[in-house]
Amino acid sequence: FMHEFVKKFGIDRILPPCNWIVVRISGCQFDQFSIIHSLDKPNDETALRLMNASASLMMEQYPDIVFGYGFSNEYSFVFHEKTELYQRQESLILSSCSSYFTSCYVTKWKEFSPHKELMQTPRFEAVALCYPKLKIVCEYLSWRQAECHAGNQYNTCFWMLVKSGKSETEAHEILKGTLSKDKNELLFQQFQMNYNNEPAMFRKGSCIYRRKVEEFAEAEGGDNGTARERWDVKVDHVDLGPGFWRKHPWIMTNCN
């Protein structure tokens, strides 16, 4: 029948089973967005906290997300390899994640920036990646953290130079071809800034994951309260090396 016929033109790609699914969401036209809303340069703490708050809500909405990592205007979410969210249909996963993240971002805006009105409708795009082995998911996350580090170090130097009176063109010129340690040196020599003392959230980005915590419920009668375990969502700003995964072995194994 006609209705069956027109439905056939959809595709419904199924993400292959037994693969970790990474959904990376990233802001569109945030160069404009950051100017319009006068975000601090190179890092706006409030904007980053809003990203993290939206990511927290994502983890509540999608229990199969086991880990998230974000910086600047992007966030990557790792779904457990066994997830059956939307029967692993790519279009539904991507569209629903980008929609929900956006919805949280807009809804929470007022809470984080009570004195700044939202002047431009924010928009996020998303891509999905399928990793057959956990080891490659970890490599992916290290890559995003390396991008965070490189971008942030560059931007820190760039804006220090600009604030010190250089034009933007001059600043780019000065930084061209410099290595990581040259940039650290420059910050230290010219601006007495120790890059490693900059906030970890700026340098390392934000990791988000679940962990068990003890909760003390006060006893009703009087006596001793009782301890109860529950899972909560933790935002962390740490290095995503082998040490991290050894210290948090449950993250990737638990399917929630």
Added chain:
Amino acid sequence: FMHEFVKKFGIDRILPPCNWIVVRISGCQFDQFSIIHSLDKPNDETALRLMNASASLMMEQYPDIVFGYGFSNEYSFVFHEKTELYQRQESLILSSCSSYFTSCYVTKWKEFSPHKELMQTPRFEAVALCYPKLKIVCEYLSWRQAECHAGNQYNTCFWMLVKSGKSETEAHEILKGTLSKDKNELLFQQFQMNYNNEPAMFRKGSCIYRRKVEEFAEAEGGDNGTARERWDVKVDHVDLGPGFWRKHPWIMTNCN
């Protein structure tokens, strides 16, 4: 290098060229959403107008959308077959459309419902369909309109029965197996309601498209103003048959 390696696990499906792309966005868990926000049954005029307002903003944001059709919590957008939006990458098209629609919906909520707070974060999912021929796009749209009609007629009867004292189970029972004209008859006999007099927006859904209008710019000096043509976005509640396409021949031919 490692970074090139981890990027290879994405897929970036390209929607085939010379195909009309339809993106259908639809609300998730709107059964809950409509209860929490006490939406009118079976149709909440404000909620539908908010959908239409979001669709209008979509047409401004994405100039390659040539037509939109929506009802209830869904909206379909037709992109011109020649669109090069995101180089036709499915994941970016889907995620960005669902994100932007959501962003508009949340941002405009207050304007449409100033006295109702947004209590649940809305979320939309989206699918893409590729139509090789324009004729099949029109069949697709007729299908959605047939769904609008059938659903609305059913819900109108259902809620009339419930308001008249039947239980929900009884109402479903009464409607089981009835044809379209039986339902019209039921409304007329039992409730003196002429279904065809119900608002067109409820019965036919909403079409959205661009059309040329004359604009009178008042002359600065005094004398006669001058007429100028410009495109504006029109929301219409009409039948999407061959008559409609004959009357609006430019809609599908212009690539904006």
Added chain:
Amino acid sequence: FMHEFVKKFGIDRILPPCNWIVVRISGCQFDQFSIIHSLDKPNDETALRLMNASASLMMEQYPDIVFGYGFSNEYSFVFHEKTELYQRQESLILSSCSSYFTSCYVTKWKEFSPHKELMQTPRFEAVALCYPKLKIVCEYLSWRQAECHAGNQYNTCFWMLVKSGKSETEAHEILKGTLSKDKNELLFQQFQMNYNNEPAMFRKGSCIYRRKVEEFAEAEGGDNGTARERWDVKVDHVDLGPGFWRKHPWIMTNCN
């Protein structure tokens, strides 16, 4: 169950409906193959006839093929846009077409080259293309014919130069940057060869399609025989321009 589980890792891409499907088969390592079997240069008539014979068998095996075009070691087959061969599963269409073509090629080899043994196992690869409009199928075919023309003109010059005593390097050097008419000129001036008099099969490749022919069945008794129509497969060596399609309007419309 386990068996259902392991089956899920296949993909079964469905070629989108209402699209013309072109399967292009082309020989692998035919540079070696042509040396080992001492094929004539630049064109081996016997080898080309074997390709055409295999294409004829393809048209019998797959009634939904409406047209074929081939030259050198490649053949393109156009399936009608409505074909439901293998429910349009790409993997089955591709693998079965390349298998059957190969099978025909090997089986018929002896018939075409009775005095040449098959020394190397021939192998063909195949790709599928999906065309939403017939016009683009015709453009595709013109493209392949342009490739045939350019390749053949180049090779004709190249081998004439080599036979006249130039080294292969010199021959390439001489032809570098020459235009089509330069090559015609070269053939005429140096070798008194009028390129347009070369066999059409070499210059234009081979088209294959069905056409109605009258068949005279001799009367059994004696008197007059009766004419009957039937479809046969025709191999032609002609230009695939608009004139061709005007003269053979049934080719792309009939779904057999």
Added chain:
Amino acid sequence: FMHEFVKKFGIDRILPPCNWIVVRISGCQFDQFSIIHSLDKPNDETALRLMNASASLMMEQYPDIVFGYGFSNEYSFVFHEKTELYQRQESLILSSCSSYFTSCYVTKWKEFSPHKELMQTPRFEAVALCYPKLKIVCEYLSWRQAECHAGNQYNTCFWMLVKSGKSETEAHEILKGTLSKDKNELLFQQFQMNYNNEPAMFRKGSCIYRRKVEEFAEAEGGDNGTARERWDVKVDHVDLGPGFWRKHPWIMTNCN
């Protein structure tokens, strides 16, 4: 340009990296083929040996195949997860494998059946499966072997019943709903046949893989010869359980 344009309609799906690729080739219309060529029922040893010989040639042609398993008219080939054959393009892998297998089958036919002419052009289809983990490849192979066992046991009973005078309908009727051990019992009670004494090639199918063998090269002068190691291709008819993989640990690890 036009040529670039028409090329865009191909798809070139890339099989995802770090996945084991299984290509399963299976005969088309072999019910007819086996009748036309009077193959022995239920198993034709010559036909099976021809399948194995073709599989051997496959392993020489495609060094990235690490393992093959076949029975009846099908063969599965496992490509190492790191294979870069055709840059992992599905269409080229599938079409070239099915073409080459067919070519070998037709070419070798005469050698295996010198007194039987090839009366019908054989044709094979192929599908590709992508396994992210080796463990699932082994499950896949166990599944094919379970199919071999079940099919062969059924066919053995069926043809014994038919040869004993039952009609084909009666034979199917008798076997309906029987379990594996019922069939063993039936063979033993009615035909004094111990199913486990049937040839292993019929019961277990054929495994094909590379292994190191010592080769004794006779010394030229006279004295002692020297032993040299080389890889050869082995065809085996054994159970593909954990024991097999323990005994042949190199098979899946070596990428040749």
